[in-house]
Amino acid sequence: MALLLSRAQAMRKCGNCGPNPVPYPLSTGPECGDPWYKIRCTAGILWFDALAGSSYAIRSIDPFTRRIITRPATLAPKMCVSTDFRSEGMHLNETLPFSVASGNTVFLFNCTAHAPSMNCSPSSACHSYIKEHADFSVCGAAGAGPCCEYRSGGARKDFAIRLHGGECTAYESFVDFNGTVATVGKRWPESGVGIEWVAPQEPVCKASIDCKELLNSKCGVGPSGGVQRCFCNAGFGWDPINGSCQPQTQTHNTTCTGHGKDSHCKVRKKKKMLVPVVVSIGGIVFVLAITGVIFYKKHNQAKRKAKEAKRNKRKEVSSRKMVEEKLMDVVDPLLKEGACDLELETMKSLGYLAVSCLDDQRQKRPSMKEVADEIENLIKVVKGQVSKS
Incomplete structure (x- = not known):
């Protein structure tokens, strides 16, 4: 319980252990680091303490990959038995x-049975x-069991290097070993067991005073509920590597954290919500602009076609009048004598229809149906006029 309610002041980075730096959140004492990450x-x-009283010297620490590399247990003198055999290998506390x-x-050496997962x-x-390796030759001596x-x-997390x-x-253990030469002139890399840690959360708090050591933070409950923690203020993000609240511009890769109206999550969420809105509005404006251009061009084309059709109609009317006048010049004068206006107009229409059928441009010639319809209309007009008289 004491560990769970650690104060924010425990976030202070621990000093070096001899020449070895101790990065946050690792803790070598109650006044620094995070007590959950005790070494x-x-x-x-530096030593890493496991269960059953076994301890392993720490070879290196990488705060960016969150990895500790420890030295494996050695062999007992002149025996193919690891010094942590009593605990059946390295076992970590799963809590x-x-x-x-x-x-x-x-x-694994001197085995009496083969596990399915082993080679x-x-x-x-x-x-x-x-x-x-001379010190391991005892594991290959007569009477020793096979090695695997x-x-x-x-898929599942491991919490032990087991002796099954x-x-x-x-x-014996090697980190990221691929069976090839590790360094020039050396086949085998330095032995080690890789241990990783989970990125730390913001420190637990009971009151605002517990967060005084973590600048730009205040005590509160997070969006998902749970215990109170020292959450970073708006504009700042939790940095699990340095154990501090950093300005957002410097913590692009940190996890969104915060609480209440000043939540860093809400600030980032609003920014994320603005992106699709801006993109959507931009898309609508673009579509409207394209539609406007197309409509403008279509409208101008329609106006040009209307003007051209009007000009063609005028030309057609003028041309028709000229043709009709010329046709009337070749009509027998005897037919024109005593003819009424309707008869003269009918003569002109029939003459023009005949000339149209002889046009040099095929597309301008009327179809047989159009000719028949025109003649039928003329007959109806003449009959109607005769019946009236």
């Missing part, structure tokens, strides 16, 4: 934010390792 500093050496990282290649074939690299290998990682219930007695 131990003894005589200038803490640490787990075995993926990518560890683990050699115990003669092609396993563990055989070469025994031959090339497996790789950590998968006592079926094997010793192990």
